[in-house]
Amino acid sequence: MSEPSPRTLLVKDADYVATLDNWSHELRRASILIRGNRIEALGPAADLPASADEVIDARGHLVVPGLVNTHHHMFQSLTRAVPGVQDAELFTWLQGLYPIWAGLTPDMLRVSTQVAMAELLLSGCTTTSDHLYLFPGACRLDDSIDGARLAGMRFTATRGAMSVGRSAGGLPPDSLVEREADILADMDRLVSRYHDPSHGAMLQIALAPCSPFSVSRELMREAAGLARSRGVRLHTHLAENDHDLAYSRERFGCSPAEYAEGLGWVGPDVWHAHCVKLDAAGMGRFAATGTGVAHCPCSNMRLASGIAPVRAMLDAGVPVGLGVDGSASNDGAHMVGEARMAMLLQRVGQAAEAFGCDRGPSALTARQALELATRGGARVLGRSDIGHLAPGMCADLALFDLRTLGFAGGAVHDPVGALLLCAPAPAAWTLVDGVVRVRQGRLTSFELAPIIQQHNAMALDLVGRAQ
Secondary structure, three states: OOOOOOOEEEEEEEEEEEOOOOOOOEEEEEEEEEEOOEEEEEEEHHHOOOOOOEEEEOOOEEEEEOEEEOOOOHHHHHHOOOOOOOOOOHHHHHHHHHHHHOOOOHHHHHHHHHHHHHHHHOOOEEEEEEEEOOOOOOOOHHHHHHHHHHHOOEEEEEEEEOOOOHHHOOOOOHHHOOOHHHHHHHHHHHHHHHOOOOOOOOEEEEEEEOOOOOOOHHHHHHHHHHHHHHOOEEEEEEOOOHHHHHHHHHHHOOOHHHHHHHOOOOOOOEEEEEOOOOOHHHHHHHHHHOOEEEEOHHHHHHOOOOOOOHHHHHHHOOOEEEOOOOOOOOOOOOHHHHHHHHHHHHHHOHHHHOOOOOOHHHOOOHHHHHHHHHHHHHHHOOOOOOOOOOOOOEOOEEEEEOOOHHHOOOOOOOHHHHHHHOOOOOOOEEEEOOEEEEEOOEEOOOOHHHHHHHHHHHHHHHHHHHO
C-alpha cells in the first residue's frame, strides 16, 4: 500500500516576500507552496497552485524566513526585572542572581522554556538555541527539551556547565558547580539520546561550558574533544565586558580570543556569545577559522557591557548571528526588536571607530540586520537548511501584517525597511517545519494564559525562597 502524499500548505498572494536567498530576491504578489515540512515552490502567485490542503491568505503581508536566535538563557525569564540587579554590570548582576537560581526545579525549567519560546514565536522566530549552564537539585537539560517540544520550535539545546567555584577563583558559588567528570558524562549522554544531525532536524545538542570565569582549561579542552568526536558544535561566553577581559588577562595572561584559540575553541563548529571586547587580532583569527559570534545588543546595553564591533566583524568576514540573551539581562525576547536594535546600535559608531570602519547611519542597513537575524544565525548554528526561503529549505517562515498601525506610512514605501525601522511588530503568522505555531497573532502550541499564570507563581516562589 502506497504512503499518503504529504500535506500541502499554500501561503497565497503575499504582498511581499523577502527570500534572503543567495540572490537576495524580493518578490511582489507571490505565493509559497509547502509540502510536508519543506518548501516545494515559490514565485508569482499566478504561477503556483491556487489551492492546497490549507491556504493562508497572505494578502497585505510581508513574508520573511523564520528568524534564528543564537543565544538565550530561558530559565532567566523567571527573574526578569528583579530588584537589586536592575542597574548592575555583568559580574555584580550574576552574583546577585546566582543564589536565586540555586532554587530552580525541573518544572521551572520546563515552564520557563515554554514562556521564552512563546515570546520568540510571537516575534517570528522559528529556531533558537538555549544555554542552560546550572543544574541545581534534580534539574537536567532534558527538562528544557521537554518544554521545547511542547512549544514546537526548532531547537539547539546546549549543555552548559560551571565547574570552578568561588573558592577556586571562579565567580559562581561553590554550591552551583559540578564535577567535571559528571559534566562530560552527561554531555555524552545527551548527544547520544537527542542529537539529530539530519536535514530538517528539530533538535540538536551543542556543548557549552559557561565562561572563562566559571570553568577550567581542562574542561574546555575535553569538551572540545568530545564535541568533535561526536560531531556537535561548541558554544560559550567570551569577551563580554571589561571585567571579563581583565579576568582573562590576570588569570590566563592573554586576551579572551587567545585563550579560546589556545584551547581549540576556534573553527566553523564554534560560536561565542557577545565578543563585545574582541580585539582586531581576535577578529582576524575568528574570520580565518570561520568562528561564529552571537551578537546580543539589548543585553550588552542593559548591563552596560559596550557595543560589539559588528560592522568590523562583518567586514573582516566573521560569521555573526543575533541572540536575545538571557531573559533577565534583556527582559524581553523579541527577535525583530533585537535586529532593529542591532541596526541602530552599529550606527552610533564608537565601537567601529577603533577598527577604522565607522560608517555612521549606513553602518548597518535594514536588510543587513534582517540577514543577521536569518542567514547569519543559520550559519552560526551550522544549519544549511534554514535561514532563507527556497525550494528544498525547511518550511520556517514568518508573516507580518503590513496593514497594522506600526507599518502605516512605512510599508507602502519599503516593507522590508519598515519591518526593521518602524516599531517592532508582532508576527501575524509563524510556521515551523510546515506547522502553524502562530495563527493571526495567537499562539497555537498551547494555551498561553495558564502557562503565564503558572510561570508567574513560580517566579514569585523562586525569588521569595532566596530572600
